Amino acid sequence: MKWIDKLTKTRLRMFESSTGQSHVTEEDRFLFARPLAKHNLVIIGTGTIGQEHMRVAAMLGRARVHGIFDTQEHSLDSAEKNFKKHSSDPLVRYADLHTACNDPAADALMICTPNYTHFEVLKVAMASGKPIFLEKPMATDLHDAAAIVDLSASYSAFIQIGLQYxxxxxxxxxxxxxxxxxxxxxxxxxxxxxxxxxxxxxxxxxxxxxxxxxxxxxxxxxxxxxxxxxxxxxxxxxxxxxxxxxxxxxxxxxxxxxxxxxxxxxxxxxxxxxxxxxxxxxxxxxxxxxxxxxxxxxxxxxxxxxxxxxxxxxxxxxxxxxxxxxxxxxxxxxxxxxxxxxxGHHGSTYYEHIAFVDQLEGKVVDCATxxxxxxxxxxxxxxxxxxxxxxxxxxxxxxxxxxxxxxxx
Ligand SMILES: NC(=O)c1ccc[n+]([C@@H]2O[C@H](COP(=O)([O-])OP(=O)(O)OC[C@H]3O[C@@H](n4cnc5c(N)ncnc54)[C@H](O)[C@@H]3O)[C@@H](O)[C@H]2O)c1
Known part of the structure; x- marks a missing residue:
């Protein structure tokens, strides 16, 4: 498989985060330098897997979690609190799905809501024209799955499905x-x-x-x-x-x-x-x-x-x-x-993010279509x-x- 970007720098995470190295300023970070986050992500649905994606995105560092949307306030509160352990980046909280999908500062959308909501949320997300990550299963029945295949065939951006095993x-x-x-x-x-x-x-x-x-x-x-x-x-x-x-x-x-x-x-x-x-x-x-x-x-x-x-x-x-x-x-x-x-998921989510970010950067990747x-x-x-x-x-x-x-x- 060719999905591992060979240019991804080997990270020395243990040293990067060790207290013994915490006196090294940003200016002197070379081995410990983090990649520059070039893309802004919006996470829709901040439950179990939405928060895993936030954590993994912060860990990979090539894309920044810019904003979050969820229909349950408690999920947003929990996501924000937990995210602070992984990143000091501020998070935008959107009032509704439409605003979340159409933030001009967002480069890509990740749909992490329950299965029965995927199709409806996806249709709103697709109106933005932005690249989309859609969690598995893409739908709850074959009619919606087939409609998603049709819609994705003529979509100007790409849709990646969350089959990361x-x-x-x-x-x-x-x-x-x-x-x-x-x-x-x-x-x-x-x-x-x-x-x-x-x-x-x-x-x-x-x-x-x-x-x-x-x-x-x-x-x-x-x-x-x-x-x-x-x-x-x-x-x-x-x-x-x-x-x-x-x-x-x-x-x-x-x-x-x-x-x-x-x-x-x-x-x-x-x-x-x-x-x-x-x-x-x-x-x-x-x-x-x-x-x-x-x-x-x-x-x-x-x-x-x-x-x-x-x-x-x-x-x-x-x-x-x-x-x-x-x-x-x-x-x-x-x-x-x-x-x-x-x-998360024995590292498979991390490599799924590499594939997603690579796709955002125009590379051909092996990911679930x-x-x-x-x-x-x-x-x-x-x-x-x-x-x-x-x-x-x-x-x-x-x-x-x-x-x-x-x-x-
Ligand atoms: N790829 C994987 O390995 C993997 C693992 C777990 C879950 N999943 C998938 O991810 C999706 C979410 O699962 P979960 O375990 O995170 O569920 P969850 O119940 O923990 O979280 C779902 C979140 O979505 C929110 N939500 C519900 N409807 C919404 C809507 N219309 N708009 C915005 N937010 C909404 C809920 O309030 C909740 O916070 C499911 O499709 C599930 O199958 C995939």
């Missing part, structure tokens, strides 16, 4: 081995699993209801379907899924409405090119584990991430290539620097549909039945 260290390495080095030969099967604790609390608890989130496989697992689509290098043809709500939020109610989100699922995806994939989800585990196993006709790769937050031990992230007698096998511990890993975001949603939505009616979903028929056959053109 492709920047996790183990997947960068896995993609390199499987797709560039071709260490595994032709990829035939891909198995991905996530075992993790339940969804966290959210503003208005939007993630407890499928009508706000799109369902668990859309909301959370679009990340994995994006990775699987990229690795399979083909179009999904058939999807079968079995899953449900076994443990989490079974007695959760809000305003008289019961939570209806799945907490476990098994998904099988057949690709038109013969690649087979499966995905396992379990969300009632004490810790986070992700695993990807790719097998080709010349080898096998195992990528693992274990984040044991209960014991607060360091994450273990590894990639293993096994070639039998066909070549060299190896196991590597992979990862980014500790501050980068700790900045609206079209890729939609294909991740197609697999996720087909899986949601299969879970609901217990049948195999033919992807072409599924898309056609929603009047979206043009997507296959």
């Amino acid at each position: 492709r920047y996790k260290a183990q997947y960068v390495e896995a993609f390199h081995e499987a797709l560039e080095r071709r260490s595994l030969g032709d990829v035939k099967t891909i198995s991905v699993s996530e075992h993790r604790p339940p969804f966290l609390d959210k503003v208005g608890q939007w993630n407890k209801f499928s009508r706000f989130s799109g369902g668990t496989l859309v909301e959370k697992c679009c990340h994995y379907f994006d990775l699987i689509n990229l690795l399979a290098q083909g179009r999904p043809a058939r999807v079968f899924a079995s899953g449900g709500q076994a443990v989490n939020f079974v007695d959760f109610e809000k305003d008289g409405e019961r939570s209806d989100i799945e907490d476990n699922a098994f998904v099988i995806v057949d690709y038109a090119n013969g690649v087979r994939a499966n995905f396992t989800l379990n969300m009632f585990c004490p810790d986070f584990d992700e695993e990807m196993i790719i097998v080709g006709d010349e080898g096998k790769l195992i990528a693992k991430e274990n984040f044991n937050f209960q014991h607060q031990t360091e994450s273990e992230i590894s990639v293993e290539v096994l070639k039998g007698e066909l070549g060299i096998s190896k196991k590597s511990i992979v990862g980014y620097t500790r501050p980068v890993e700790q900045s 609206a079209m890729q975001g939609m294909w991740a949603m197609i697999v996720a939505s087909a899986a949601q549909h299969s879970m609901a009616d217990g049948q195999v979903v033919d992807v072409e028929e599924f898309i056609g039945s929603q009047g979206l056959a043009n997507l296959l053109a």
Whole structure:
């Protein structure tokens, strides 16, 4: 992958921020000099991920968080307070979405609001003509996702989707081995699993209801379907899924409405090119584990991430290539620097920001496009549909039945 800007200067963050170096004035900072922030960002939605983007932008330093907008005052207060730990830059607070999107001082907009608001917020944001970052999943249903793809095709600026797992260290390495080095030969099967604790609390608890989130496989697992689509290098043809709500939020109610989100699922995806994939989800585990196993006709790769937050031990992230007698096998511990890993999503958000800022500077980058975001949603939505009616979903028929056959053109 070519997304790492080789010109990005190696940072000596530990020294930069150590008290023993605090007497060095700005004028004398050479090794510790921070990059000049050349772009102004406006963050729309300052909840969990909005604040992660603010933190990461400040850490990267190539773009400045200029302003924030949220419909909940408390989110703005919390974002402002937390941001002070990372930057002394003043923040503009906007009174409404329109003003936030059209501030002449802003160079780009980052939409970090709940899934069910994405399409409406995006339409207001697009009227500004500014480059846009839109969190995943791009929408809660395929109609809105397809409309976003259409709108983005004729948009004068770019839209980047927040599918950043492709920047996790183990997947960068896995993609390199499987797709560039071709260490595994032709990829035939891909198995991905996530075992993790339940969804966290959210503003208005939007993630407890499928009508706000799109369902668990859309909301959370679009990340994995994006990775699987990229690795399979083909179009999904058939999807079968079995899953449900076994443990989490079974007695959760809000305003008289019961939570209806799945907490476990098994998904099988057949690709038109013969690649087979499966995905396992379990969300009632004490810790986070992700695993990807790719097998080709010349080898096998195992990528693992274990984040044991209960014991607060360091994450273990590894990639293993096994070639039998066909070549060299190896196991590597992979990862980014500790501050980068700790900045959010094991450092993947940091590299997502590098891609975003690079795009702002006119570079060609490897980042999630609206079209890729939609294909991740197609697999996720087909899986949601299969879970609901217990049948195999033919992807072409599924898309056609929603009047979206043009997507296959
Ligand atoms: N890429 C990732 O790994 C990742 C991780 C977490 C969340 N997300 C995505 O980010 C989005 C936000 O998730 P979150 O976890 O930060 O949720 P959250 O509930 O913590 O924060 C959402 C914020 O948006 C605000 N908001 C709601 N409607 C709004 C509107 N119309 N205009 C402005 N602000 C509005 C809420 O008040 C809240 O402060 C979701 O789409 C989610 O799927 C992505």
